[in-house]
Amino acid sequence: MKAKGEVILWSLLDKCCEKCKHSKINPCPDYIECRVKGPLCHDDQKCKELRKKRIEELKYGVHGSKIRIPLSSCTLATGAEEIYNKFKEYILEKRLDTEITISGCFGLDYLDPWFEVIMKGYPAAIYVKVKGKDIPRILDEYFEKKDVSNAFALRYRTGKAKGEEKVPLLDEIDVWKKQRKWVSRNCGFINPESLEEYILSGGYSGLSRSLKMKPEEVIETILKSGLRGRGGAGFPTGLKWKITRTQPGNPKYVIANADEGDPGAFMNRLLAESDPFRIIEGLTIAGYSIGASHGYIFVRAEKPLMASRLKKAVEEARKYGLLGENILGSGFSFDIDVILSAGAFVCGEETAMLSAIEGKRAWPRQRPPYPAQQGLWGQPTAINNVETLAHVATIMSYGLEEFVKLGTEKTKGTKMFCVTGSVSRPGVYEVPVGVSIRYLVEELAGGAPEGSSIKAVQIGGPSGGCIPKDKFDLPIDYETLQSAGAIMGSGGIVVINDNNCMVDVAKFFLTFTSAESCGKCFPCRIGLRKLLDILDKITSGNGSEEDIIVLRQLANSVRNSSLCALGGTAPNPVLSTLRYFGDEYEAHIRDGVCPANVCKAFITYTIDQEVCIACGQCAMNCPVGAISKTSSGKYSVDYDRCIRCGTCFIICPVNAVQKVGKKEMVRGEVCG
Amino acid sequence: MLFRKSVRKRWLGVKYVVKLKLNDKEIEAEKGKTLLEIALENGFDIPHLCMLKNLYYGTSCRLCLVMTSRGKLIPSCYYRVSGDEEFIVDSPELREIRRVNFELILSYHKIECWLCNRKGNCKLMDISRKLGVEGLPVCSQCPLAPDECLLTKGILCLGMITLSGCDAECITSGGQCWGCRGPVTREDILERAFRRYKELGFDLNDVLFRAEIFWNSLKEFERIREVVEKVKGDDK
Structure with a gap:
């Protein structure tokens, strides 16, 4: 309760006393600095203490x-x-x-x-x-x-x-x-729904600094920083803005691409859920520097929390005059709409996203003209990944000197990577660009869990490529990964262990992309389907030598002649596994063996009679009744009836059920 | 200066001309025209399927791909020339890419040429002959409309199961086909064709007997027999 005569600052963003001239109609340019460092326009010890008290409250709670x-x-x-x-x-x-x-x-x-x-x-x-x-x-x-x-x-x-x-x-x-926290520095340690805490942690100082510069100077700063798009292609952000700014046509638009759909990638989600104001700040800076008055955030509809956090953040920023008309007294007006995606993987492709925002079916368009020339509603549009925008906000607040120190010669700064799959410490790690894959997978993510060993990593989601274990010393940057047959993508790293068959992995990713293909152009719609058919043929044991040649030729053709980036990168898993794990394909075709014992056509299950404790669990749970009791009281599998579902393998309490290659089995029987 | 150069020229009625180099041929063309139009005017034959002038420039079929000087593939039906550029319009590499894309289109086409109203004037057929992709039956070349088909008159013709591509007198003039060019390789076409024979009241053994004249020594003939057995077995 408020005691009589006592002044309480309910929010850090409120006025301290009547001397403060800031209002929504006539905003103060030093609003942000003033709120954190105490009143700047008048020297009043009382006001300073009020602010200090509120900061303490924010740090340790109202009651300590x-x-x-x-x-x-x-x-x-x-x-x-x-x-x-x-x-x-x-x-x-x-x-x-x-x-x-x-x-x-x-x-x-x-x-x-x-x-x-x-x-x-x-x-x-x-x-x-x-x-x-x-x-x-x-x-x-x-x-x-x-x-x-x-x-x-x-x-x-x-x-x-x-x-x-x-x-x-x-x-x-x-x-x-071992990480270098740069854009994700606040993640986990501020309240994502509170603008106060973001400003207290140093947020919005980048916008305040940018608005005091000319737009060209902001672009020059970003150009100097050497920041490249973190969405996957690695186009220099400053250059993109410069092109968009110099294009004729008004109004211009800026879009933040938060449609992250790769299986095994969630760094954008983490950023938007933990620190949404950073993205909004970055988008506002982008809007200011290219001369746009409206921005969009395109959010994946399957991530509702991320969308609601961003929406709340936009409302909050609008409430305090950080979006809307005459932001911080600079005369610059800007507003943001949060738009939910149309619910397909292809919406993340930039031209398909434009169609989706316009209210059409999310079909990609032919480039050129690029979105920077003719984008949303035919107007020049700058599209940036949310991580790029977060980088922009961070560079503008903390200065580019520190940023330029990180990274490699060609690519500066840090990148967030999601390491998932067969590792003991899955999570999101932020490291400078250019560290080796080994550093990420083994030192940060802790390597493979006990009882298995790493075989390869899939970098860049379903449209990336597999990189085998002996190439783990490669530095992660755009050029090196591209020459190794993968892409940086959004930065998802799926670790594959030796219990996985690489043909099966390629099939898995291709199943995803062929289902998500929009169907506009033939190479992607039919070509991916055909590639999948061939992989199916190989994994079901009917492959022929010719299939590998057709696979390679068709995959190259699909990659070169597809309309958009989805078709252009979808055959990468096939091509990279063919390049590094060609022997596994050959084993499937020539020897009729699946080296990892995954493909159902090449394996059978047997029960080790010495280990079996005759509990009967396997016989009870077998869906086709292929397991029966033998004369010795133990159980055995009827190979003809078995459908290789693996239920007995999972359920056996003593691990008596074993996966055996079909060929080995036959040989064993002949010898025995 | 009141107006930009291009605007002034347009006002004076002068068309803005760009210099292009297609393969090794240097040509001058009007600015703003599509590359496909220019190439077709200058005697380059670029196959194209999905483009409809002034209506659809969706670049779906990817048959009209040309190569820029940087080695990138772009669809020529969509690309409007704006400056002096070089393109490779026709090369073995490009033809191979077009062929693969066209085969993909054909592979998802339900081929029932004998019932198709566009037979005799089929764009797929034209392109398949230009690119050297075989697989369509003779019916696609036959000048007779579906309701004039010889088979409906009770004359046994092997056009439905024979590979098209010959310009022999018998088929271009609407005569019956004897199957001298060999069978269609796709099994689903064969199956549909034999169903049609059965529908029209032909004994499938008669069809096989006729086919044996030219195809007796072929390896594929065994497969055709299997298809026939399968179609025969449908009733049971």
Whole structure:
């Protein structure tokens, strides 16, 4: 409750006193700096203290303690909502003043669900892999005993809590230390729905700085930074803006492409769910520098949380005059619409996206003319990936000196990578461009889990390529990956272990792209279908030597003659697996063997009579009744009736069921 | 200067001309025309299928691809010339790409030429002959309309199962086909054809007997027999 005569600053963005001249109609150019560093236009100790108090409140909660629980798609999937409810119960039960705020995900997905407890004067502790039933114990320890010894990491030390020396700081932890957090610096540690916290963390200073420069100067800065599009093709962002700016035609448009559909890629989702204001700031800077007055954010409809966070952020920014007319008193007006995608993978292709925004069927268009010349409604349009825009905002706020230090000669800065698949620490890692694949997969993501070994990685999603283990020392940048047969794509890395058959992997990705092909041009619509038919033929054991030649020829033809980037890159999995794992194709065709024992046509299941404990689980669960009891009381498989579904293999409690290549089986029987 | 150069020229009634180099031929062309139009005017034969003038420039069929000087493939039906450029309009490499794309189109085409109203004036047929892609039956070349077909009059003709491409007197003048050019290779066409024979009341053994005259020694004849057995077995 407000005491009599006491002034309370409810929000950092509010006026401190009547002397503040900022209003929505007549905004102050120093609005952002003023809000964080105390009033700039008048020197009043009272106002400064008000602001300082509010900043303290934001950092440690209104009553000196707060719990930060990440609510993003990845943590919600692992049960963060249950933990959130437990917090509420706990606080009601103990009658605490603790504030609960939400945050985004910090990228280390193998640690989900996690949360952070902050209390003024005590270290901020991060607890990971928590379960609902542990919550009261952990909070009791922290709030009552002031004991942090069970925490995973600390954000900072104060030396007052028990067991503090045992727990490392987050910055000292290996996985964290080896990354270079640049655009994802706020992810997980600010409230994605609060503009206050974003501004406090240094946000919007980039926009405020840009609006004081000329648009050409902003473009020049981005050009100097050497930033390249993080969406996959790697076109220099500054150059794209320059072309769009110099094109005749008004109005111009800017679009943020947040339609991320690759299986195994979720860095854009993480960024938009954890730090949506950074994207909006970047888009506003882009709009200012190319002279656009309207921007769009094109969000994948299958990621509803990401869309709602972005929508909320746009509303919030509009409320405080950071979108709308006369932004920060510069005379520049800009507004953003968040548009949900039409629900197909091809919508992420830039020209298809334009059609989708115009309300047409999401069909790609022929380039040239490029969107920079004739884009949305036939007007010059700059389309950027959300990660690129986040980079822009970060460069403008933190200066390009630090950015230029990172990366390689040709590609500067950092890139977020999603490492998924057969690794022990899947997650999103941000590293400077140019680190080796080995660094990402083995040092950051922890290599293969026990009992398996890595065979290859698929970089760039379904339209990328497979890179084998012996090429893991290659640096990850646009040119090197392209020459190795893969693409950077949006940065999804799927790790494939030796239990996977490469023909099957190629088939998997091709099934995806052929289903997602829009059907406009023939090479992609029919060509991918035919490629899939041939792969089907090989994996079902009917392949011939000629198939490999046809496969290569057709894949090259589809790649060269397709209309858009989907068809142009879809045969990459086939071509790269043919290039690096040609022996597996040959084994399927010539020897009739699947080296990884995956393809159903080449394997059978047998039961090891010595290991079998005659529990009968396999016989009970076999869908075709192919398993029966033998005279010895144990079980055996009827090979003719078996459909190779693998149910017995999964269900056997003692691992007596074994996958055996068909050829080996036959040979064994003959010998025995 | 009041207007830009191009605007002034247009006002004076002077067409704006660009210099193009197609293969090795240097030509002058009007600015703003499509590359396909210019190439066709200058005697280059670029196959094209999906483009409809002033109506559809969707670049779906990808048959009219030409190569720019940078080695990129672009569809010529869509590309409007705007400056002095060089293109490769016809080369073995391009023809190979066009052939693959055309084969893909054919592979998803339900070929029932004997029932098709466009037979005798078929664009697919024209392009397939230009590109040297074989696979269509003789019916696609036959000048008789579907309701004038010899088979409806009870005359046994092997056109439905014979490979097209010959310009022999017998078929170009609407006579019956004896199958001297060999059978169609695609099994689904054969199957549909034999169904049609059965529908029209022919004994399939008679058709096989006629076919044996030229195809007796062929390896594929065994497969044709299998197809016939399959069609025969449908009733049971």
